[in-house]
Amino acid sequence: MTWALLLSLLYLIGCLGIAWRWRRRHPQSNAPSPLLISYASQSGQAERLAREAASYLQVHGQPARLLSLDQVDAQVLDDSRQALLVLSTYGDGEAPDNAARFARQLLGRNVALSHLDVGVLGLGDRHYPHFCRFAQQVEQWLRHNGAQPLFTPLWADQLDPATLQQWSQQLAKLAGDKQVPPTDAPLRPVHLAERQLLNPGSPGAPAYRIELQADALPSWQAGDVLELRPQVPTAQVAAGLQQLGLAPDTLVEGLALAEQLAHRQLPTDAGAWQALRGLDADALLAHLPPLPLRTYSLASLPASGRLELLVRLVTLADGQPGLGSGWLCQHAPLGAAMQVRLRANPAFHHPPTATPLILIGAGTGLAGLLAHLRTRQPGAADTWLLFGERSPEHDRWYSDALQQALQDGRLQHLDCAFTRAEPAQYVQDLLSLHSERLRAWLARGAALYVCGRLEGMGQGVEQRLIDLLGASTVDDLRTSGRYRRDLY
Numbered sequence: 001m002t003w004a005l006l007l008s009l010l011y012l013i014g015c016l017g018i019a020w021r022w023r024r025r026h027p028q029s030n031a032p033s034p035l036l037i038s039y040a041s042q043s044g045q046a047e048r049l050a051r052e053a054a055s056y057l058q059v060h061g062q063p064a065r066l067l068s069l070d071q072v073d074a075q076v077l078d079d080s081r082q083a084l085l086v087l088s089t090y091g092d093g094e095a096p097d098n099a100a101r102f103a104r105q106l107l108g109r110n111v112a113l114s115h116l117d118v119g120v121l122g123l124g125d126r127h128y129p130h131f132c133r134f135a136q137q138v139e140q141w142l143r144h145n146g147a148q149p150l151f152t153p154l155w156a157d158q159l160d161p162a163t164l165q166q167w168s169q170q171l172a173k174l175a176g177d178k179q180v181p182p183t184d185a186p187l188r189p190v191h192l193a194e195r196q197l198l199n200p201g202s203p204g205a206p207a208y209r210i211e212l213q214a215d216a217l218p219s220w221q222a223g224d225v226l227e228l229r230p231q232v233p234t235a236q237v238a239a240g241l242q243q244l245g246l247a248p249d250t251l252v253e254g255l256a257l258a259e260q261l262a263h264r265q266l267p268t269d270a271g272a273w274q275a276l277r278g279l280d281a282d283a284l285l286a287h288l289p290p291l292p293l294r295t296y297s298l299a300s301l302p303a304s305g306r307l308e309l310l311v312r313l314v315t316l317a318d319g320q321p322g323l324g325s326g327w328l329c330q331h332a333p334l335g336a337a338m339q340v341r342l343r344a345n346p347a348f349h350h351p352p353t354a355t356p357l358i359l360i361g362a363g364t365g366l367a368g369l370l371a372h373l374r375t376r377q378p379g380a381a382d383t384w385l386l387f388g389e390r391s392p393e394h395d396r397w398y399s400d401a402l403q404q405a406l407q408d409g410r411l412q413h414l415d416c417a418f419t420r421a422e423p424a425q426y427v428q429d430l431l432s433l434h435s436e437r438l439r440a441w442l443a444r445g446a447a448l449y450v451c452g453r454l455e456g457m458g459q460g461v462e463q464r465l466i467d468l469l470g471a472s473t474v475d476d477l478r479t480s481g482r483y484r485r486d487l488y
Helices: 002-025 045-059 074-079 097-105 133-144 161-175 234-244 257-261 270-276 281-287 323-331 363-375 399-408 427-433 435-443 454-469 471-479
Strands: 035-040 064-068 082-088 117-124 154-157 188-197 207-213 225-229 294-297 307-312 337-343 357-362 383-389 413-418 447-452 483-487
Touching: 035 045, 035 097, 035 133, 045 064, 045 082, 045 117, 045 161, 082 133, 097 133, 097 471, 097 483, 117 133, 117 161, 154 161, 188 323, 207 323, 234 257, 234 270, 257 281, 294 307, 294 363, 307 323, 307 363, 357 363, 357 427, 357 454, 363 383, 363 447, 363 483, 383 427, 399 413, 413 427, 427 435, 427 454, 435 454, 447 454, 454 471, 454 483, 471 483
Parallel strands: 035 064, 035 082, 082 117, 117 154, 357 383, 357 447, 383 413, 447 483
Antiparallel strands: 188 207, 188 337, 207 307, 225 294, 225 337
């Protein structure tokens, strides 16, 4: 009898211990548990949407825990019951830099996630072959490990308004709010103040310094970007209206139809135009989606009072200029009204003032680097700029300003590479040429900032850094925030 009582007591103590440990891990509370909101973001779009979601839910009484995807590990997922993931895809279907560690350490592993309800918003561009591939990989991995969907995954093509509206509706449902939150910040008016050709005579495509001005602008900092809505040239709109037999001055919601169509995606062939015949002005506008915004690195700082961009004129396969670059570089007259908004890009913000800084870029990528150079103070920390373009005779962009920066102490080293020189050099070749300086600067804690095109320059710089420093060192620099990229 005594032994039976003792065994019963031991069993009871064991059960109480298990229950106590479970309650420590899953505390009882009347307050809702924090909802995990995580983002994988390269240019700031996914991070902005995630931050806005967290703020909205918290205002409506739903605690939220906001983390970059690299801050999410198996323990974070185990502690969460609901999650929202906003995931960009970068480059050739890759994870953004602040999700690379998650991709290496968790994707492909078996992690028990049957307790987790998750909603995924993927951001991508269907012009690229691997649309939303990283976001889709994460979503498939979550399902494979037992996570349940809060809603059908959303895949946004160039932040298309219809998909973002669905995202907002899901946020409202989670918050118990009958009013759907706005999907985007409003655009503000600016006008084209100046346009200067930077490379007359260059074998490369024309590149322009563009300055926009407004009565009042919000503040920004080096690394932030400008979103601009391009316009269809007036002649193209007029030709389309003529095909449809509609009057350009027809008013729709107080604006002329021609003005409205200048901001819409117009058909590109006669058959598509023919399919629109017979629609009235309202139905036509409902059928044609708005033009997606174009994103540009900012070269200027708020103290200048202007938004300064570097834009290369793109020529399409049919010989026509690209829509965004054609509008800014060719079609828009000086003084033309434009619609823009500033967007924070925290992944490319300036390092601490005392940090030595290595700036690497080519072509119009110089814009983002100029903003960082203009942030530097003489004597605070060393700065080294490596820049690549085509012709040494015609492509020494901003030469006077860069020489002045060398003289006043904001810039310690300026090295240029030209692909049409003898011998031909690319900007990554400068890293090999000055490899001892590179290692010495990194040993002093320097940060590496790269801006420009991903294809060619960005990939070439990354591979050369791996060749010179080793993949693990480059990964450590990325993880610590000392290797940052703004590539397009």
